[in-house]
Amino acid sequence: xxxxxxxxxxxxxxxxxxxxxxxxxxxxxxxxxxxxxxxxxxxxxxxxxxxxxxxxxxxxxxxxxxxxxxxxxxxxxxxxxxxxxxxxxxxxxxxxxxxxxxxxxxxxxxxxxxxxxxxxxxxxxxxxxxxxxxxxxxxxxxxxxxxxxxxxxxxxxxxxxxxxxxxxxxxxxxxxxxxxxxxxxxxxxxxxxxxxxxxxxxxxxxxxxxxxxxxxxxxxxxxxxxxxxxxxxxxxxxxxxxxxxxxxxxxxxxxxxxxxxxxxxxxxxxxxxxxxxxxxxxxxxxxxxxxxxxxxxxxxxxxxxxxxxxxxxxxxxxxxxxxxxxxxxxxxxxxxxxxxxxxxxxxxxxxxxxxxxxxxxxxxxxxxxxxxxxxx
Amino acid sequence: xxxxxxxxxxxxxxxxxxxxxxxxxxxxxxxxxxxxxxxxxxxxxxxxxxxxxxxxxxxxxxxxxxxxxxxxxxxxxxxxxxxxxxxxxxxxxxxxxxxxxxxxxxxxxxxxxxxxxxxxxxxxxxxxxxxxxxxxxxxxxxxxxxxxxxxxxxxxxxxxxxxxxxxxxxxxxxxxxxxxxxxxxxxxxxxxxxxxxxxxxxxxxxxxxxxxxxxxxxxxxxxxxxxxxxxxxxxxxxxxxxxxxxxxxxxxxxxxxxxxxxxxxxxxxxxxxxxxxxxxxxxxxxxxxxxxxxxxxxxxxxxxxxxxxxxxxxxxxxxxxxxxxxxxxxxxxxxxxxxxxxxxxxxxxxxxxxxxxxxxxxxxxxxxxxxxxxxxx
Numbered sequence: 177x178x179x180x181x182x183x184x185x186x187x188x189x190x191x192x193x194x195x196x197x198x199x200x201x202x203x204x205x206x207x208x209x210x211x212x213x214x215x216x217x218x219x220x221x222x223x224x225x226x227x228x229x230x231x232x233x234x235x236x237x238x239x240x241x242x243x244x245x246x247x248x249x250x251x252x253x254x255x256x257x258x259x260x261x262x263x264x265x266x267x268x269x270x271x272x273x274x275x276x277x278x279x280x281x282x283x284x285x286x287x288x289x290x291x292x293x294x295x296x297x298x299x300x301x302x303x304x305x306x307x308x309x310x311x312x313x314x315x316x317x318x319x320x321x322x323x324x325x326x327x328x329x330x331x332x333x334x335x336x337x338x339x340x341x342x343x344x345x346x347x348x349x350x351x352x353x354x355x356x357x358x359x360x361x362x363x364x365x366x367x368x369x370x371x372x373x374x375x376x377x378x379x380x381x382x383x384x385x386x387x388x389x390x391x392x393x394x395x396x397x398x399x400x401x402x403x404x405x406x407x408x409x410x411x412x413x414x415x416x417x418x419x420x421x422x423x424x425x426x427x428x429x430x431x432x433x434x435x436x437x438x439x440x441x442x443x444x445x446x447x448x449x450x451x452x453x454x455x456x457x458x459x460x461x462x463x464x465x466x467x468x469x470x471x472x473x474x475x476x477x478x479x480x481x482x483x484x485x486x487x488x489x490x491x492x493x494x495x496x497x498x499x500x501x502x503x504x505x506x507x508x509x510x511x512x513x514x515x516x517x518x519x520x521x522x523x524x525x526x527x528x529x530x531x532x533x534x535x536x537x538x539x540x541x542x543x544x545x546x547x548x549x550x551x552x
Numbered sequence: 553x554x555x556x557x558x559x560x561x562x563x564x565x566x567x568x569x570x571x572x573x574x575x576x577x578x579x580x581x582x583x584x585x586x587x588x589x590x591x592x593x594x595x596x597x598x599x600x601x602x603x604x605x606x607x608x609x610x611x612x613x614x615x616x617x618x619x620x621x622x623x624x625x626x627x628x629x630x631x632x633x634x635x636x637x638x639x640x641x642x643x644x645x646x647x648x649x650x651x652x653x654x655x656x657x658x659x660x661x662x663x664x665x666x667x668x669x670x671x672x673x674x675x676x677x678x679x680x681x682x683x684x685x686x687x688x689x690x691x692x693x694x695x696x697x698x699x700x701x702x703x704x705x706x707x708x709x710x711x712x713x714x715x716x717x718x719x720x721x722x723x724x725x726x727x728x729x730x731x732x733x734x735x736x737x738x739x740x741x742x743x744x745x746x747x748x749x750x751x752x753x754x755x756x757x758x759x760x761x762x763x764x765x766x767x768x769x770x771x772x773x774x775x776x777x778x779x780x781x782x783x784x785x786x787x788x789x790x791x792x793x794x795x796x797x798x799x800x801x802x803x804x805x806x807x808x809x810x811x812x813x814x815x816x817x818x819x820x821x822x823x824x825x826x827x828x829x830x831x832x833x834x835x836x837x838x839x840x841x842x843x844x845x846x847x848x849x850x851x852x853x854x855x856x857x858x859x860x861x862x863x864x865x866x867x868x869x870x871x872x873x874x875x876x877x878x879x880x881x882x883x884x885x886x887x888x889x890x891x892x893x894x895x896x897x898x899x900x901x902x903x904x905x906x907x908x909x910x911x912x913x914x915x916x917x918x919x920x921x922x923x924x925x926x927x928x929x
Binding site: 211213221222230252253255309343344464 | 580583681693694695697731733734736737758762763764765783784786804807809816817818819820821823824825826827828829830831832833834835836837839841842843844847862863865866867868881882896
């Protein structure tokens with residue numbers, strides 16, 4: 177009886193103890209009635225003199241350290257807003273996050289892309305982990321645990337100073353170490369400007385030349401992320417700037433887990449992966465787990481932004497993962513893609529691809545040929 | 553293993569433990585495959601004769617008891633809708649909740665304010681814990697546990713009869729006691745009509761006289777909440793009725809935990825605290841954890857309603873907490889603020905400030921001077 181009682185007590189305590197240690201969307205409401213043992217700390221750009229100069233400047237070329245804190249802890253919320261005279265400053269400022277003193281960051285992305293704004297323009301939307309409020313208010317609710325140290329920097333790769341960089345970051349300072357198998361937050365930027373289609377001799381997406389082409393191995397696919405170690409993929413935000421006419425999203429998602437030659441997860445189309453259907457109609461929308469907050473017309477020059485978060489079931493990997501999507505059916509289209517993939521894993525992470533130079537990150541139309549596009 | 557009930561309980565815990573640890577969108581969806589150990593009780597104004605008179609009237613001066621139940625239990629949802637001929641009936645009936653036979657309520661607020669409607673008018677919005685549905689449908693999903701008893705009352709402090717007060721409240725009836733360290737739900741109403749600015753002699757928010765004024769210790773700040781004990785702050789709904797021109801929200805949030813003289817949590821501006829930016833210039837949004845469902849213009853007479861829920865990280869306190877925000881930079885503005893702060897704590901709670909009389913709760917313009925406002929002749 178007594179042993180059973182202890183067992184019950186341990187089991188009853190185990191769930192809340194772990195649940196409260198790391199913030200997540202899990203049990204947001206349920207955990208309200210339980211005590212929390214962390215101290216809530218706010219890292220903010222507030223004016224230390226008590227005046228109203230509550231922001232920081234970031235000169236061209238400068239790297240500003242937003243946060244540098246000792247662990248154990250977990251960042252649970254980031255809020256940032258920016259006043260800058262520079263066009264496309266969302267693409268020119270680079271956000272980086274380092275955990276436990278690592279030399280290469282676990283997060284590296286243009287600041288707009290990190291928050292789902294991949295084409296250099298602001299728009300307002302809400303998802304569970306990321307939201308842009310009214311107006312130009314960048315919010316992340318991804319839990320970001322760290323054992324020893326967390327460091328967040330923003331580098332201004334633009335030509336003009338950022339006049340006002342405002343931030344408020346909430347983190348939990350823990351009294352006890354994180355569970356040994358805690359996975360760390362990661363985010364990786366990629367782009368293809370342009371994706372190279374295997375042909376530009378097509379007239380429409382359903383062209384027999386295109387539709388008969390097989391792609392089972394994912395060769396030439398656009399890659400959202402590649403990672404090594406143990407972890408789980410949780411989603412992607414992607415923006416598309418079309419070089420060609422027609423629907424950009426005939427490409428299927430393909431996920432290669434733990435070194436697979438052929439993907440064990442294969443999808444049916446890009447808007448299907450982003451949990452819409454039929455080109456998203458003509459309707460932009462933002463939901464908790466998926467959305468197409470920007471939906472352009474189906475012509476060269478159009479812009480779209482989409483996202484999908486796998487919070488219902490993150491995709492686990494034990495050795496490696498490669499998350500990809502076709503650009504057009506079997507990669508026949510040559511549009512421009514910009515994406516940030518989000519995942520959790522134990523450190524160390526694999527090397528990220530080099531961040532493209534600032535000028536190459538700006539959305540531009542490229543002479544790729546094909547419908548609506550004249551080659552050089 | 554002599555007691556089969558305990559053995560079954562242990563088996564049940566063993567079976568559900570991995571599920572409880574699993575990632576899920578929210579406790580709600582992730583918990584669905586778990587068998588439920590509670591029974592669901594529905595407390596409602598439904599017509600006991602089976603006819604269609606499914607509401608209750610509340611006379612002026614009358615206190616209606618909506619719910620009076622024995623624990624252990626947990627209220628998981630409250631739905632209310634009101635038909636009343638009285639203007640500002642959202643500000644005049646007062647909602648109170650009492651846990652475990654306490655003499656002072658743990659929740660005390662005008663009924664509209666409790667649901668985020670602080671200026672006496674209805675609007676629609678959705679957040680995770682509070683939502684106003686179509687139309688005039690007041691919903692709360694805050695979990696409200698109690699060990700011994702729960703009592704919810706509504707007192708009509710208006711001059712006219714509430715003709716129809718409809719309610720449906722869902723509660724979980726537990727067979728076993730609550731965990732001993734369970735926190736109780738609390739909500740506290742405050743207002744300043746007007747907030748007293750330190751000057752009315754200013755031309756614009758950004759003037760040097762205003763911007764350079766220091767405020768490090770929060771003197772004169774508007775107070776959302778003061779509490780003593782152990783618990784965590786989970787958020788606030790606030791409404792603003794501007795007496796003066798320009799943007800109301802230059803004030804920073806300052807949160808004092810466990811008796812701090814200087815706040816350990818400092819913010820950068822009111823719309824920043826509510827997780828928007830730049831005066832909410834992009835118009836109203838209602839998100840799950842934050843929003844500005846009503847965004848007035850930047851002029852005297854404008855109305856705004858905003859909210860923020862710290863469900864990502866409730867702010868813990870072990871002895872006390874004081875949650876404040878400036879009204880204008882360093883408290884230079886003299887607008888009207890109405891707010892309800894929401895938190896959880898172990899009882900007993902500190903005494904609430906006296907609820908202002910019904911008449912003083914209705915939004916009005918006050919002659920405070922400054923831009924857009926003439927002082928008394």
